[in-house]
Amino acid sequence: MRNLLALTSALAMGLPTWAAMPSAEQNGLVKQYCAVCHTDEASNGGLSLEHYDAARPDPTLAAMMLTELNNGAMGAAGKGVPDKAAQLAWVESTKEQAAGASEWVVHRDSGTVSAAIVRAVPPRMLNSTNAPLYRMQLACTPSTGAGEMQLTWSPEPQINRSVTVSADSKEPIAYRIDGLESMGNGNTVKTGRASVILSAGRDRKLPLPRHTLVIQSLFDGETVKFPFGDLSETALTELSNCFSQ
Ligand code: HEC
Structure with a gap:
């Protein structure tokens, strides 16, 4: 129910939202656990996440991030990992954002x-x-x-x-x-x-x-x-x- 309400209020504002985790929270996690390596400068894996914004998702990027989230990238920064609930919510939201990635x-x-x-x-x-x-x-x-x-x-x-x-x-x-x-x-x-x-x-x-x-x-x-x-x-x-x- 809470998720549905969050969804309808965000829809009313014209912003995309994710059932499991608000964009701002995802951005915070990406900054903490991913963007330390995926900077404009180092661009590890040919990828910068320095300007990542979950409110403007690119399904093809989300799809790539999802495979990494499912393969241990959360701990790659050596800063531990988010708690279990946050991990699940992050993965769920990223999954939603990845819809349509197999089309241009x-x-x-x-x-x-x-x-x-x-x-x-x-x-x-x-x-x-x-x-x-x-x-x-x-x-x-x-x-x-x-x-x-x-x-x-x-x-x-x-x-x-x-x-x-x-x-x-x-x-x-x-x-x-x-x-x-x-x-x-x-x-x-x-x-x-x-x-x-x-x-x-x-x-x-x-x-x-x-x-x-x-x-x-x-x-x-x-x-x-x-x-x-x-x-x-x-x-x-x-x-x-x-x-x-
Ligand atoms: C310690 C540095 C480091 C951290 C932290 C890190 N990565 Fe990476 N990432 C790399 C390196 C190096 C590669 C390329 C080699 C490889 O795939 O292992 C890579 C590859 C990738 C790729 C595949 C290549 C591409 O451009 O699509 C994706 C997607 C990715 N990382 C996403 C993430 C996400 C999401 C996080 C946070 C959950 C994260 N990474 C955290 C260093 C890091």
């Missing part, structure tokens, strides 16, 4: 268009119910031509790996996943990578796919397809200003 999420903000989508693959470990996720993100400022295409994955980092990426029927391009990440909070632990930039700035290595982008062998035997053909013609035209054709 397109945003336009101050002259920049961004698009993101996630794809799940079968669990790699026996008895796991957690499907690993891949997230494709593009951002483009058509007026300047500045753009970036990034692939991230969760929950397992990867190291010393060649991954092949094919845009439509064009020649596959190989990317190396090398080097270890240092923790943004100064912790001495190092891990492999959970992100790779596929195209950025002048290095427009990968053409903008019009139909399908296929990622192969980031993990053994894994193939992931991103449905660029599902993007609107408008979004594809805007994005084409920042990537090779």
Whole structure:
């Protein structure tokens, strides 16, 4: 009942709200337990959560966060973990925010268009119910031509790996996943990578796919397809200003 009331009052104010935990509370937890590493500067895993706002959720980001919340990330900062009730509420709210992550999420903000989508693959470990996720993100400022295409994955980092990426029927391009990440909070632990930039700035290595982008062998035997053909013609035209054709 309390949740329902919170919901209707927030709806009346025109803000999204989450059955289990108010946005402000989630923002506080993200700041305390996640943003210590996921800063703009360190950008661990290719991700900054410094400006995270649960009141303006991106379903594709929420989906990635959910896999991490279910895989021990809450304790990664070395500051303990929230109490059980808060953990559950945080996970529940993040789950709600992740709805729709398997469809393209397109945003336009101050002259920049961004698009993101996630794809799940079968669990790699026996008895796991957690499907690993891949997230494709593009951002483009058509007026300047500045753009970036990034692939991230969760929950397992990867190291010393060649991954092949094919845009439509064009020649596959190989990317190396090398080097270890240092923790943004100064912790001495190092891990492999959970992100790779596929195209950025002048290095427009990968053409903008019009139909399908296929990622192969980031993990053994894994193939992931991103449905660029599902993007609107408008979004594809805007994005084409920042990537090779
Ligand atoms: C001690 C530093 C540290 C803390 C604290 C931390 N992370 Fe991470 N995170 C990393 C590193 C390093 C990676 C990349 C390697 C990996 O996946 O282990 C990563 C990867 C990720 C990824 C996958 C890559 C991506 O861009 O999608 C997500 C999602 C993520 N973290 C979310 C979180 C969330 C949510 C929290 C808080 C509950 C959190 N992290 C806390 C260091 C941290």
